[in-house]
Amino acid sequence: MSKISISDLELHYSNFNALKNVNLEIPEKEITAYIGPSGCGKSTLLKSLNRMNDLIEGCKITGTVLLDGEDIYRGMDINLLRKRVGMVFQKPNPFPMTIYDNVAFGPRTHGVRSKVKLDEMVEKALRDAAIWDEVKDRLKKNALGMSGGQQQRLCIARALAVQPEVLLMDEPTSALDPISTSRIEDLALELKKEYTIVMVTHNMQQAARISDNTAFFLLGEVVEFDKTEELFSMPKDKRTEDYITGRFG
């Protein structure tokens, strides 16, 4: 059962054709990884799943992206879409406020007023993001005082607090040390029980370790998309093989 299905997606930045005829199915409650060299369009595709590309001037998109069968570019409220499809950025970007307020920010803005309910949601989100034990005694401290890895997990908690269905992760560990990275990877494996995860990564081992499906991108095209085991053990395309064996990229 696919959660998101992308068909005939073309994306242009002014004169640059960043995505060419992309067709992908993203299965529900699994981790789908996008790999490929820099500038291959994997982040661009990720951002078109919650329409963050709309912010970029001169960005034109054709084709369809269906979320549970609904076209996200036609007739769906953009804020509702982003509420359903959460995002974690490459660089941890907690707001300059307390840890509690960071997580409560989403629910509050979406209309949750009750203190009890908010406390509950904040705790659940922080627990789900595997950071509750580290921060429960300093919820009122500024989030910017945390380490990079903690900040990233806080950002995941913040995204979880609005109860999304899909979680997009744009190279979530590229700014982190190995220990923080492995914690985020464990967390992703835990989260896929409840959420559909799409992850862009530069790190092929990471994709091999945690993802269920992998798509290999090159110059704006999907070269190969398959079960992760298949793609890494017997790639069908020569270019995929060259990339995963480290011959380029």
Next chain:
Amino acid sequence: MKEKAMQWVFLAAACISILAVALICFFLFANGVPAIQKIGIFQFLVGTKWKPSNELFGIFPMIVGSIYVTAGAIIIGVPMGILCATFLSHFCPGKLYKMIKPAIELLAGIPSIVYGFFGLVVLVPLMQNLFGGSGKGILTASVLLGVMILPTVIGVSEAAIRAVPDSYYEGALALGISHERSVFFTVLPAAKQGVFAGVILGIGRAIGETMAVIMVAGNQAILPTGLFSGVRTLTANIVMEMGYATDLHREALLGTAVVLFVFILIINLSFSFLKRRDI
């Protein structure tokens, strides 16, 4: 050799500006402080009667006047300025921005006497029609000053808002929060120190303003009784009487300048304090 010479030129230029500040300080305090002592610092600062002919020199009404008028300007100018800066940085279409931005910069360049004249021929009659009375007073001066501090508040606030990393805004958007809310609840709070610095600069501008205020404030040296009561500010007190004052009267005016100087000093210090914390 040539570079060495230029270094001296730069040093001299720097020294002259510092010398100017030092001389002003020295002149002010050397002339003003003895008068304050002669009158009695308590008498001078909290005395409510300013009657030079009777040797009564209490500048309390003027201190209160300056504070009221400045506070009024803040109440009117600051919310408008911050909202305007927010609009310019996150809501304004490019074409409109190219028109509004130079207009605001022009607002900063208009001489204060022109503002005063505008106040006199437009605001004062308007206030007369709306509320009766002379039309001159705290409210009129506040409105005029509120407009005068706009360019300062807008300029500094806009720069502060634009300096906020996009990642805050994007982070909020990605939570499904609307553009407007993202700007007001993440970007604006993140810029609050810079915005506050702009407000303080605005206060400095308002409290030091003279010509425009004189033309619309009424200038009675009495404790103001309401929004429409005439008011005299510290600056107005000095400029109106300096021309003919002699002896102790003249020194009392210099004492007024000392008080004003201390006010400005406090404002500037708090500004640079905030600036430092910003980094």
